[in-house]
Amino acid sequence: MTRVVELRSDTFTLPTDSMRRAMAAAEVGDDVWDEDPTIHRLQERAAEMVGKEASLFVPSGTMGNLCALLSHTESGQEVLVEGESHIFHSEVAGASVVGGLQLRALETPDGRLQPEQVRAAIREPDIHQPATGLLCLENTHNRRGGTCISPAQTQALCEVAHAAGFPVHLDGARVFNAAVALDVDVRQLTGPVDSVMFCLSKGLSAPVGSMLAGSTAFIERARRWRKLLGGGMRQAGVLAAAGLCALDEMVGRLADDHRNARRLAEGLQGLPGIAIDLARVETNMVFGDCQPPLTAAAFRDGQTLVRRARASRDWLADGEASYRVEGRTAEGGVGKHQQAAEHLPVTAGVGENPGR
Secondary structure: OOOEEEOOOHHHOOOOHHHHHHHHHOOOOOHHHOOOHHHHHHHHHHHHHHOOOEEEEEOOHHHHHHHHHHHHOOOOOEEEEEOOOHHHHOOOOHHHHHHOOEEEEEOOOOOOOOHHHHHHHOOOOOOOOOOEEEEEEEOOEOOOOOEOOOHHHHHHHHHHHHHOOOOEEEEOOOHHHHHHHHOOOOHHHHOOOOEEEEEOOOOOOOOOOEEEEEOHHHHHHHHHHHHHOOOOOOOOHHHHHHHHHHHHHHHHHHHHHHHHHHHHHHHHHOOOOEEOOHHHOOOOEEEEEEOOOOOHHHHHHHHHHOOOOEEEOEEEEOOEEEEEOOOOOHHHHHHHHHHHHHOOOOOOOOOOOOOO
16 A cells, blocks of 8 residues: 655644643633633743743634734734735735735745845835834745744844834744754744744644734733634633643654755755755755756656655645655655655656646
8 A cells, every 4th residue: 555655734743642642631621711721731831932921822823823913903004024924825815804904025035034124114104105013024934945034133123123113923833943943942033023923733743723922911912803713712721732742742853854854855856857955945844846847747746656655745836846844754754755756757748736
């Protein structure tokens, strides 16, 4: 039987055995009434880890980001975001639909906004224009291939925003990957920002959930927005128990994912028709360009035909494939995937990109 090595995304991770045991034994209450003790423990632990006063458990990172934007801003304001950011591309315009906010995309080659770029984008007082109300960062940056923003870069960007009188939110869905890759305490990346969202359900392997952290007053506002958005849950401690395991047990092994991603990139990089910039492989993501005569569709179809291994992947644009590597079953699969790719028919026929 063919073994599938799931490399499309670290969102496909499965809960560990210890998570399943903790979920079964979790002490629970009604979290909408703020009475779930396991949720309380998770929120206290998460806030402590990222150096904030308080945190809030939310069902998804998208909801966490939206709660943050709504809590920081007023309707009619403008939010500065990186041009390929998840908030801009992949959150169905929630900030505009729900919050009446305008998103302004600032382009970069690698997901790292520059202080002078942000400074130049700040609106002057003008009756014809929206006021700049928030800056959003993304670390690591998904669509830019898992690139990291350093503590110094984060601090410099926050100084620009704070000097202009508006806050900074960090979409830190994979911020622990960034901390591990940069070999810094995660609080060096989260301390300068006013709020941070991070996911429990990606490389940390919990089944559901993200955390939103900030000041106590900010989290109280976010709690009301979570309720409005339908994110209040009852006996959510069952999920929080897995989240506690994720924070206590899984952060330290993210370095394994990064090593496996580097190994995969190095193995694919030398193959004809595949172009991978190894300098951009900073964390657990590998982005490659399929070059003529090889097409992305042919690359996909060729791997399906090779029975030595079969892997799944994510498609971002014509000719581009991405991989996200996550731990427990990936290491052996990376080697098998390299072997399969070496046997691809690199002159296979042209096909359509299947989309995302």
